[in-house]
Amino acid sequence: xxxxxxxxxxxxxxxxxxxxxxxxxxxxxxxxxxxxxxxxxxxxxxxxxxxxxxxxxxxxxxxxxxxxxxxxxxxxxxxxxxxxxxxxxxxxxxxxxxxxxxxxxxxxxxxxxxxxxxxxxxxxxxxxxxxxxxxxxxxxxxxxxxxxxxxxxxxxxxxxxxxxxxxxxxxxxxxxxxxxxxxxxxxxxxxxxxxxxxxxxxxxxxxxxxxxxxxxxxxxxxxxxxxxxxxxxxxxxxxxxxxxxxxxxxxxxxxxxxxxxxxxxxxxxxxxxxxxxxxxxxxxxxxxxxxxxxxxxxxxxxxxxxxxxxxxxxxxxxxxxxxxxxxxxxxxxxxxxxxxxxxxxxxxxxxxxxxxxxxxxxxxxxxxxxxxxxxxxxxxxxxxxxxxxxxxxxxxxxxxxxxxxxxxxxxxxxxxxxx
Numbered sequence: 001x002x003x004x005x006x007x008x009x010x011x012x013x014x015x016x017x018x019x020x021x022x023x024x025x026x027x028x029x030x031x032x033x034x035x036x037x038x039x040x041x042x043x044x045x046x047x048x049x050x051x052x053x054x055x056x057x058x059x060x061x062x063x064x065x066x067x068x069x070x071x072x073x074x075x076x077x078x079x080x081x082x083x084x085x086x087x088x089x090x091x092x093x094x095x096x097x098x099x100x101x102x103x104x105x106x107x108x109x110x111x112x113x114x115x116x117x118x119x120x121x122x123x124x125x126x127x128x129x130x131x132x133x134x135x136x137x138x139x140x141x142x143x144x145x146x147x148x149x150x151x152x153x154x155x156x157x158x159x160x161x162x163x164x165x166x167x168x169x170x171x172x173x174x175x176x177x178x179x180x181x182x183x184x185x186x187x188x189x190x191x192x193x194x195x196x197x198x199x200x201x202x203x204x205x206x207x208x209x210x211x212x213x214x215x216x217x218x219x220x221x222x223x224x225x226x227x228x229x230x231x232x233x234x235x236x237x238x239x240x241x242x243x244x245x246x247x248x249x250x251x252x253x254x255x256x257x258x259x260x261x262x263x264x265x266x267x268x269x270x271x272x273x274x275x276x277x278x279x280x281x282x283x284x285x286x287x288x289x290x291x292x293x294x295x296x297x298x299x300x301x302x303x304x305x306x307x308x309x310x311x312x313x314x315x316x317x318x319x320x321x322x323x324x325x326x327x328x329x330x331x332x333x334x335x336x337x338x339x340x341x342x343x344x345x346x347x348x349x350x351x352x353x354x355x356x357x358x359x360x361x362x363x364x365x366x367x368x369x370x371x372x373x374x375x376x377x378x379x380x381x382x383x384x385x386x387x388x389x390x391x392x393x394x395x396x397x398x399x400x401x402x403x404x405x406x407x408x409x410x411x412x413x414x415x416x417x418x419x
């Protein structure tokens with residue numbers, strides 16, 4: 001892999017830009033500290049408060065633990081204890097002590113005792129980052145997460161993660177999902193770094209080969225999200241619930257950006273490990289990025305990326321979600337580093353200008369998680385401000401190499417020095 005030089009005027013070369021990113025990162029972290037609950041981390045409202053009756057959830061506890069581990073690894077005081085708290089929660093009230101694996105909420109208080117691949121991928125990511133951060137109990141948590149993934153979720157036959165099960169690991173869901181496998185790819189990159197086991201990079205490549213190099217590449221590089229057990233696309237899936245937060249109907253352009261970045265991380269990780277690395281990882285990443293920009297940016301006359309498209313590339317859910325724009329920015333900087341091509345610089349600046357103008361909340365903190373089609377704060381899909389992970393990674397990634405994975409790179413001192 002030949003990394004091309006950045007344009008001389010690139011923001012990625014500008015110390016002031018990295019200083020701005022660092023300040024925004026500190027602001028995001030301070031806001032997120034208030035999410036702590038006895039059993040993990042909960043969902044903050046628009047003002048940064050925990051609502052009455054707030055319950056710890058595995059998704060945000062895992063994401064917070066991973067994010068705080070990154071902060072600790074890069075040398076920011078005040079986050080080690082929060083990592084330990086997250087590890088204890090994931091090893092305690094969020095875990096199913098009888099059947100193994102993790103509930104969606106502490107003690108399954110939300111009534112959902114099922115086991116989802118999406119959540120278990122985040123537990124593995126959190127555990128790997130906590131190991132790098134040196135948190136007590138993290139290695140045991142990581143061993144447990146790996147065991148559950150290998151015993152129940154990973155399908156060697158299909159080369160993907162199975163989607164979900166009942167609490168006792170019966171009743172495997174007759175569905176295959178791109179979203180859970182995307183986050184499994186992210187987790188597998190981190191597992192490869194922390195364990196030194198390149199099987200995780202082989203598994204990540206198998207996921208990418210199926211979902212991106214096969215299905216998405218044959219669909220104008222728009223990611224197909226929903227499949228049946230035989231890997232037949234389900235184009236009508238959730239047509240009666242089009243704005244679902246995790247399995248929306250149609251195409252989710254934000255995932256095109258996210259996959260584009262992950263393909264470049266996988267390319268870099270495999271080359272670093274001395275593994276055979278297909279050239280199509282770069283070309284597919286370019287295709288994903290170009291497709292998402294062409295069909296989803298400002299398609300309704302206003303700037304911003306719409307949440308979903310139908311199968312004819314027409315907007316369906318026009319709300320703009322913060323995570324989509326964070327991932328768009330992250331993908332642009334990754335492609336800019338990899339190729340040096342100026343149009344990625346243009347997109348990188350465009351996405352950050354939009355985020356600063358519309359998403360970043362300088363009054364109450366953090367980012368608005370959702371905007372309407374008119375770019376006004378909204379809560380049709382996501383209420384409050386529960387998510388640190390996407391925006392936080394977006395401000396850290398510009399200062400990191402494409403490999404190793406984020407927490408490992410931070411612990412190795414790979415970040416630019418402005419922090």
